[in-house]
Amino acid sequence: MSDSLLPFVEVNPSQDADACVIWMHGLGDSGHGFAPIVSQLALPQSHRIRFIFPHAPERPVTINGGMRMRAWYDIKSLDFNSRADVTGVVESSAQVRRLIEKQITNGIPANRILLAGFSQGGVIALHEGTRFNQSLAGIMALSTYMCEPEKLAGEAHAANKQTPIFVAHGEQDEVVPAFLGNTAFKVLKENGYNCTWHTYNMQHNVCMAEINDISAFINRVLPLQ
Template sequence: MKLVKKTINQTGPKHSATVIFFHGSGDTGSNLVEWVRFLLGKDLEFPHIKVIYPTAPLQPYTPLEGELSNVWFDRRSITIDARENRKSLASIYETVHELINEEENLGIPAERIIVGGFSMGGALALHTAYHLNTDLAGVFACSSFLNRDSIVYDSLKNRTKSGTDLPELKMFHGSRDSLVPLKWGEESFEELTKLEVKGEFSVLKNTLHELKKREILDIQDWISTKLPPLANDLQNKL
């Protein structure tokens, strides 16, 4: 397993649900926390939900000519028709499994865990929810895409629990994104919906490759709906 640092936002001593928010390539979990805080004017926090911001391991990154960068996996190039580097992906899968297992060991079931991310982090979230663990509560992906040959599509096509509900999906994409074109995000969403994924794709007008306040607020409201407080959470407030 590749060890990662984690920045955690938790408002109380106990939590009954968890959100894992993966940053984009070259970033860190602590920087993502600051970005969200800048946009909202406060942290993304909930009374009963722990929010985890992991930091990707430092490793050679081919699009940067092999320079070391904090990336979740290596890729041959930043384009939708490039072949996935499945060996690199398999390595980070171990880390993701460990992050989820840690929460499950604390008593948080998979159906009370949401994963999400920005850019490369959103792609990892899609891999997590539709290839590694389809029992999760939901997934959000911001300015992200899947390669056309993605193992995610293969996994969904071959899953044994066909007909059962998959994690709900929320995708967002800037209309003026030049790094990850809008059409890549739209194509990825369309392919996922063909494979029984249900969700929503939102186009952010006049938005580049970036997070926006209205996007985070929408995600915040959606998380609150998907992961409502349990009876024990309410009792702990009394």
């Protein structure tokens, strides 16, 4: 695993940033995939949020015949209990942690940083967000699931126990069935996390109703200062 920072797409506000959203894409996508969503979020014109969309490393993905593509971890099986390669999840989480720490070094405090992810990226957002040792502004887990939920209680850091967590899923999702997202939500709830569950009439994607709710969540946890 390289110690260098992950490459990323950066979308900066018109003024100096005082907050940051780090948003991880899904399997086979790149940071460019979600970057256009910033203009759809209808944030206040004077917002000072920097958006960072990192590119996952390229790696062979077993279920895709070993084809190399951007992936936060390998998927060796479609079995729901062993879908995520844990070693890859831990390595990618460490790389995302370095992105968070870089923003902190650059003057944006942890409590003004929101971690977000879609599908595979959401697995990383949940994994790192619950284990990070400083309180974050929020976590968004979109159309995703939790890696090794049984280990959450033993590995989580108390710093983000009260951090707002937005868990959302499409009711018609055939790639990551909604019950997997709901299971992650229930595990968070059972462990005392401050999380909410949202469903939408969509498949494995985002829709305008969800984007509107994401906008409201971002505005709530990263208010103008």
